[in-house]
Amino acid sequence: MTQNKPELLVIEDDKGLQKQLKWSLDEYHVVLAEDKDTSLVELRRFQPKVITLDLGLPPDPANASVGLELLDEILKLSPSSKIIVVTGNDQREVAMKSVEMGAYDYYQKPIQPEELKLIIKRAFELASLEEESRVYRRNENMRFHGVVATSPLMLSVCQKIEKVAPTDLNVLLEGDSGTGKEVLARAIHSISPRQEKPFVHLNCAAIPENLLETELFGYDATGFSENKSTSKGKIEEANTGVLFLDEVGKMPMSVQAKLMRVLNDGVVARVGSREEKKVDIRVICSTHEDLNQKVQEGKFREDLFYKLDEINIKVPVLAERDGDVVLIARTLLNKFNQQFGRNIRGFTKEAVQAMEAYSWPGNVRELENKIKSAVVMSESSQIGAEELQIDESQLREMPLNLRQVREAAETRAIQRAIVLSDGNISQAAKLLGLTRPTLYSLMDKYSIHS
Numbered sequence: 001m002t003q004n005k006p007e008l009l010v011i012e013d014d015k016g017l018q019k020q021l022k023w024s025l026d027e028y029h030v031v032l033a034e035d036k037d038t039s040l041v042e043l044r045r046f047q048p049k050v051i052t053l054d055l056g057l058p059p060d061p062a063n064a065s066v067g068l069e070l071l072d073e074i075l076k077l078s079p080s081s082k083i084i085v086v087t088g089n090d091q092r093e094v095a096m097k098s099v100e101m102g103a104y105d106y107y108q109k110p111i112q113p114e115e116l117k118l119i120i121k122r123a124f125e126l127a128s129l130e131e132e133s134r135v136y137r138r139n140e141n142m143r144f145h146g147v148v149a150t151s152p153l154m155l156s157v158c159q160k161i162e163k164v165a166p167t168d169l170n171v172l173l174e175g176d177s178g179t180g181k182e183v184l185a186r187a188i189h190s191i192s193p194r195q196e197k198p199f200v201h202l203n204c205a206a207i208p209e210n211l212l213e214t215e216l217f218g219y220d221a222t223g224f225s226e227n228k229s230t231s232k233g234k235i236e237e238a239n240t241g242v243l244f245l246d247e248v249g250k251m252p253m254s255v256q257a258k259l260m261r262v263l264n265d266g267v268v269a270r271v272g273s274r275e276e277k278k279v280d281i282r283v284i285c286s287t288h289e290d291l292n293q294k295v296q297e298g299k300f301r302e303d304l305f306y307k308l309d310e311i312n313i314k315v316p317v318l319a320e321r322d323g324d325v326v327l328i329a330r331t332l333l334n335k336f337n338q339q340f341g342r343n344i345r346g347f348t349k350e351a352v353q354a355m356e357a358y359s360w361p362g363n364v365r366e367l368e369n370k371i372k373s374a375v376v377m378s379e380s381s382q383i384g385a386e387e388l389q390i391d392e393s394q395l396r397e398m399p400l401n402l403r404q405v406r407e408a409a410e411t412r413a414i415q416r417a418i419v420l421s422d423g424n425i426s427q428a429a430k431l432l433g434l435t436r437p438t439l440y441s442l443m444d445k446y447s448i449h450s
């Protein structure tokens with residue numbers, strides 16, 4: 001099967017040498033080209049990791065000028081390919097020049113197949129190492145300050161965050177539980193001018209109503225009680241930084257009124273004290289409820305709602321984020337492999353299909369739990385569908401409109417191919433059985449970014 005062999009582009013004008021090379025390099029899928037034009041066509045088609053380039057090319061094989069011109073073009077078109085220049089044994093200067101231009105190595109004729117094979121093998125190893133580090137960097141880019149995302153929906157959330165982070169506006173993050181609101185709040189903090197200042201988190205739903213007030217504003221019992229204790233509240237702790245109020249919809253009306261004063265006047269008074277301290281905080285809130293609705297029902301102060309909702313960001317559920325499930329799953333797999341000292345290499349095809357078809361009612365938190373448990377429990381080198389314990393009754397229904405079905409399927413397949421080939425469009429096109437231009441036009445049509 002030639003497809004599984006690494007592709008090697010051999011640019012050679014001499015028919016005898018072509019035969020010899022093809023025969024001796026049989027562990028590679030050798031693609032032959034004998035002049036400049038064919039070489040450029042094959043280069044665009046295969047983007048081979050390694051190329052051998054005999055500089056003696058037509059129309060003037062005795063002279064290296066066409067070969068050097070081609071070398072220059074290849075370096076521009078495919079800078080990551082490793083080029084081994086082949087020269088006559090009296091052309092050392094030309095060989096040195098080509099290395100100076102950017103060729104990986106040179107080899108002087110007559111060709112000794114075993115020696116050349118060794119150089120080619122080393123070139124492939126280096127190309128793979130460099131590719132791994134590029135993939136790593138690309139994955140890092142998809143990790144926007146802790147937010148792993150590739151779907152158009154989440155990328156637009158990340159863009160919004162990049163825009164609002166440098167301002168001092170308050171932000172309200174709305175979205176279902178486990179969609180990553182806290183991760184986004186931390187991302188805002190980490191790229192805002194307050195990044196070196198505190199990020200203080202308070203979950204309004206996790207604290208009994210009567211304690212929330214002291215938790216937030218602190219208390220000072222020195223004036224009226226035997227117990228002379230005092231305590232800083234979260235607002236003072238967050239001074240000069242960011243206060244993240246999780247589940248803000250659960251805040252009682254009395255506490256809402258006090259918070260409104262802090263935000264309007266920039267001062268806080270501890271419970272039990274009249275002394276006011278100046279504070280400067282940026283507030284980021286999150287909620288899974290419809291706060292606007294709560295305002296209509298009189299359960300949330302309208303003035304506070306507008307104060308907190310200076311910027312509104314809706315966080316989509318995981319099931320709507322095409323391409324994110326598999327990407328986040330792979331990131332989590334790496335994380336848990338490290339955490340639990342495992343070495344699981346990936347997911348089976350069935351596992352990927354199951355993850356994509358599942359509706360993820362618990363969003364990223366549920367995905368995280370499933371991957372964690374699969375990493376701990378798995379006995380094999382890949383995680384299978386059954387190890388993810390996906391509830392089959394929660395598989396999503398397909399729409400009946402054929403155009404919708406086709407477009408959704410195409411979008412998913414393209415996003416999946418891009419994720420599986422780590423953003424390499426040529427590879428993704430190959431996986432999909434498309435040409436690169438066709439893939440690009442489909443990506444345009446569905447607004448998919450690599």
Ligand SMILES: Nc1ncnc2c1ncn2[C@@H]1O[C@H](COP(=O)(O)OP(=O)(O)OP(=O)(O)O)[C@@H](O)[C@H]1O
Pocket residue numbers: 146147148149175176177178179180181182183184246286288328364365368
């Ligand atoms: N895009 C993401 N990339 C990587 N991890 C994520 C992402 N989104 C969420 N997570 C992880 O999923 C878990 C849940 O996220 P988070 O706590 O931010 O959700 P939430 O919307 O604030 O949930 P809740 O409303 O229940 O508090 C966390 O462990 C978080 O690290």
